[in-house]
Amino acid sequence: MDETLSIGEVATRSGISSSALRFYESQGLVHATRSDGGQRRYERDVLRRLAFIRVAQRVGLTLDEVRSALSTLPDQRTPTAKDWARLSRAWRPRLDEQISVLMSLRDQLSSCIGCGCLSLRACSLYNPEDGAAALGTGPRYLLGDSADDVI
Amino acid sequence: MDETLSIGEVATRSGISSSALRFYESQGLVHATRSDGGQRRYERDVLRRLAFIRVAQRVGLTLDEVRSALSTLPDQRTPTAKDWARLSRAWRPRLDEQISVLMSLRDQLSSCIGCGCLSLRACSLYNPEDGAAALGTGPRYLLGDSADDVI
DNA sequence: GTAGAACCTCAAGTTCACTTGAAGTCAAGC
C-alpha cells in the first residue's frame, strides 16, 4: 500500500481523463513524480487541485487563468483549506457579473419580444455594458462588440 | 440609388466583418444576390437577420442551432416582427436555465468558501443537475460531468 | 515467465467561429 496514485486511479476518482491529466501536466497545472519505470505517480492532494480546476472552469476561467491562480499557492507546503478559500473567493464577482449580464439580456429580450425588433437603439440588446474588446482570431464564445444603427 | 447594400456597407452597419459575412453565407445563414461583376448585393432585411444571429450567439446558440432556427422562417415572404418574436421567445427558457445554473454555483461556492472544501459530496459543486453528456472531442466550454468521491 | 492491461511519448486531429493571405477582379472618381 503506497501513498501515491496512478494516472488511471486519479482519472477514475476525479472524473478527468488520463489524456487530460497528461495535458494538464504539460501545461503546468498539476505535477506528478515518476515510478522507477517512468509512470506517473500522484500525491493525494492532486485531487483537490483538480477539483479546483474543474470548478474554476465552470466559473469560466481559462486554463491560463487557472494557472495564474494556482501559482499564488504556497510552494513549500500542501495548500490548506484557507488557501483554497482565498482563491475561490475571487470568483464571486465574476459569477455575479455573468449572472447580471444574462439577466439583463433576458429582461431586454422580454421587452423586445413584444415588438420583434431585436435590432435597434431602442432595444439595445446589442450594446452590452461589458466592453469586452477585440478577442483576436478564433471563435468568439461571447460577443461583446457594439453595433449601432442596424436597420 | 439602388436598394441593395454592398458587403462593406453591411459590415459597417451590422458591426460584423466582411469575412464573417462571407463565412455566414458559406454556412447558409444569410443570402446575397450578385452584381453583374459578381460582387455581393444584400437586401436590406439581411440586417435584421444578422441582428438575430448576433443576439442568438449572446444567448449561447451555436451557428448550427441558429441555422435550424432560421430555417423555420417563411421562405416566400420577408419575415415579420411576429416571426422574429416567435424565434426569440424560444431563448427564454435557455437563458433561465443558464442563470439558475450560475446562481446555484454561486450559492454553493459561498457555502464552500467557509470550509475551503471545493471537492466533496457535501459540497456538490461537482454535480450540476444538467447532465450534459459526452461532448465528443474538442474543447469543453462548459463541463457538466459528474465526478463523485474526489478526495 | 508470460499475458494482458495499463502505462509511456509525440505528433496530429477535432470543434467552433471565424481570420488571414495570396493572387486576382470590379467599381468609382478624377
Add this chain to the structure above:
DNA sequence: GCTTGACTTCAAGTGAACTTGAGGTTCTAC
C-alpha cells in the same frame, strides 16, 4: 484611361482544451 479602394475565391491558420493514434514500455497477476 487609370488609379485606388473595395471586392472576389480559395486554402490555410488561429486558439482553446483537449482527444486520438501509432508504436513502444511497464506493471500485475497468474
